[in-house]
Amino acid sequence: MTGTSHKELIIPNLTKHLSSVRDAVTAVVQESEFPNTDMHRIILAVDEAVANIMEHAYENRDPESKLTINLMLDADSTKFEVRIQDSGKEFDPSDIQTPDIETHVAAGKRSGLGIFLMRQIMDEVKYTFVSGVKNELKMIKYVR
Amino acid sequence: MPELDIKNVDLDDGITQVSLSGFLDAHTFEQLDESIGDLFNEGKFKLIIDLAGLEYISSAGAGVFIGSLAEAQENGGNIVITSTTPNVFEVFDLLGLTQIFSMVDDVESAKKVF
Numbered sequence: 001m002t003g004t005s006h007k008e009l010i011i012p013n014l015t016k017h018l019s020s021v022r023d024a025v026t027a028v029v030q031e032s033e034f035p036n037t038d039m040h041r042i043i044l045a046v047d048e049a050v051a052n053i054m055e056h057a058y059e060n061r062d063p064e065s066k067l068t069i070n071l072m073l074d075a076d077s078t079k080f081e082v083r084i085q086d087s088g089k090e091f092d093p094s095d096i097q098t099p100d101i102e103t104h105v106a107a108g109k110r111s112g113l114g115i116f117l118m119r120q121i122m123d124e125v126k127y128t129f130v131s132g133v134k135n136e137l138k139m140i141k142y143v144r
Numbered sequence: 145m146p147e148l149d150i151k152n153v154d155l156d157d158g159i160t161q162v163s164l165s166g167f168l169d170a171h172t173f174e175q176l177d178e179s180i181g182d183l184f185n186e187g188k189f190k191l192i193i194d195l196a197g198l199e200y201i202s203s204a205g206a207g208v209f210i211g212s213l214a215e216a217q218e219n220g221g222n223i224v225i226t227s228t229t230p231n232v233f234e235v236f237d238l239l240g241l242t243q244i245f246s247m248v249d250d251v252e253s254a255k256k257v258f
Contacts, residue, residue: 015169015170015171016171018169018170018171019146019167019169019171022200040231040234041234041238044202044235044238047169047170047202048202048203051169051170051202051204054170055170101239101240101241101243101244102244104210105210105213105214105241105244106214107214108210108211108212108213108214108215109207109210109211110177110204110207110208110210110211111203111204111207113203113206113207113210113239114202114203114204116203116239117203117235117238117239120238121238
């Protein structure tokens, strides 16, 4: 089928690899018929999702870490879809409540806004437990 | 690998201009956090954050400003954001931070906020 693009990416559990994630999202969108207008937002949502896995699911900042995160990216003229898999601690974004930004700022809280952004940007944010893989986060953005 | 560059310049009236370029994400935010912490330790609480050269910001990066604002204001200062590119402004907007921070077009306008 024309206009579709697919990429798979396996990255180590290190924040320095977030740039590779952003580059892969850019490539998938640009190589597909998905409109570029939402590209920056989608890059941000996927970056936030992977950064959350690194911080919450793995909680491991060892530079020698062998832990990995798998990404499967698909785009066509109707939607962008990403599936992100990790083998860390179960972490369900739906458990996290939407923060009140004024309270957040008053408390000087520095984290906890990534999931808020993911929900704002993407049309679907679903977490599942996949046997043998463990955590999978699927996010979809539809063309309007 | 995309990095973050930070340049601090002291202006008049106790104001410090912090110019950022590159990428402010979960990999680089601690660099900025430490740099602002150093300025606070030197008693510098009036900060103009010039984002003209910043190509990308995620919530980890915005979190540094969120975490620093209250301390700056409690010490008679403020954090004023200036010269955002459209993509960086969009992140502030999505997070609702355009209502929280003073956001102006250029450094000269930012000086007038203090």
